[in-house]
Amino acid sequence: xxxxTQSPSSLSASVGDRVTITCRASxxxxxxxxxxxxxxxxxxELLIYAASTLQSGVPSRFSGSGSGTDFTxxxxxxxxxxxxxxxxxxxxxxxxxxxxxxxxxIK
Amino acid sequence: ELQLVDSGGGLVQPGGxxxxxxxASGFTFSTYAMSWVRQAPGxxxxxxxxxxxxxxxxxxxxxxxGRFTISRxxxxxxxxxQMNSLRAEDTAVYSCARVSLAVWxxxxxxxxxxxxxxxx
Numbered sequence: 162x163x164x165x166t167q168s169p170s171s172l173s174a175s176v177g178d179r180v181t182i183t184c185r186a187s188x189x190x191x192x193x194x195x196x197x198x199x200x201x202x203x204x205x206e207l208l209i210y211a212a213s214t215l216q217s218g219v220p221s222r223f224s225g226s227g228s229g230t231d232f233t234x235x236x237x238x239x240x241x242x243x244x245x246x247x248x249x250x251x252x253x254x255x256x257x258x259x260x261x262x263x264x265x266x267i268k
Numbered sequence: 269e270l271q272l273v274d275s276g277g278g279l280v281q282p283g284g285x286x287x288x289x290x291x292a293s294g295f296t297f298s299t300y301a302m303s304w305v306r307q308a309p310g311x312x313x314x315x316x317x318x319x320x321x322x323x324x325x326x327x328x329x330x331x332x333x334g335r336f337t338i339s340r341x342x343x344x345x346x347x348x349x350q351m352n353s354l355r356a357e358d359t360a361v362y363s364c365a366r367v368s369l370a371v372w373x374x375x376x377x378x379x380x381x382x383x384x385x386x387x388x
Contacts (some may be wrong), residue, residue, distance in 0.1 A: 162330070193373065195371075195373075195374050195375075197313075197375075199313075204363065204378035204379070204380060204381070205313065205375070205378055207368075207374060207375065207376055210368075210371045210374045211371065246312075248312060248313055250313075250315075250373075250374075250375075252371075252372070252373025252374055253372060253373045254373075255315075255318060255327045256315055256327075256329050256330070257303075257315040257318070257373055258315065259312055259313040259314065259315065260312070261312045262312040262313070
């Protein structure tokens with residue numbers, strides 16, 4: 162099975178900072194990669210699919226890139242409401258595997 | 269309004285069984301594949317199982333294969349997860365999730381979850 166590895170596991174940044182989260186697949190997955198945001202006590206919400214397509218309603222400060230095995234989620238200017246844990250997910254063929262998550266906090 | 273309401277969780281002894289339900293409303297349930305995803309305390313998300321819209325195809329994570337059974341009743345707009353031979357490591361919040369029609373494999377809506385605790 163394909164494993165998904167995120168880094169870092171947590172980060173602390175200041176409001177307005179550019180934040181980058183990395184997700185690496187153990188095998189090539191083309192662009193079959195989604196990013197979810199899970200705020201404390203809430204269900205996850207879809208941010209990005211197909212590695213770089215922003216879900217409707219998601220602020221444009223979020224962006225995704227990558228293909229094959231290496232992917233990134235970038236928050237161009239961190240806002241207080243972005244405090245959450247972010248998960249990447251490999252999809253298309255089962256099993257659908259999530260990364261272990263990256264917890265983002267405000268410094 | 270689209271809703272996914274999970275229920276059926278609780279405390280069960282190791283080796284025991286539990287059946288979870290997910291009541292769907294606000295969309296044409298039979299059109300969508302559905303999955304179950306769990307989150308152990310303080311841990312990340314783990315995909316558990318998937319069922320096609322008709323119920324004719326099912327898939328499982330290796331960690332639950334042979335112990336869990338996913339099913340659906342499209343006449344009742346309800347998804348189920350029958351969990352047998354439960355282990356301590358199955359302790360988690362279980363959420364049903366709707367699979368996007370536009371992008372196969374992507375979850376576009378989640379239930380709030382129901383907590384399952386396996387302990388003696």
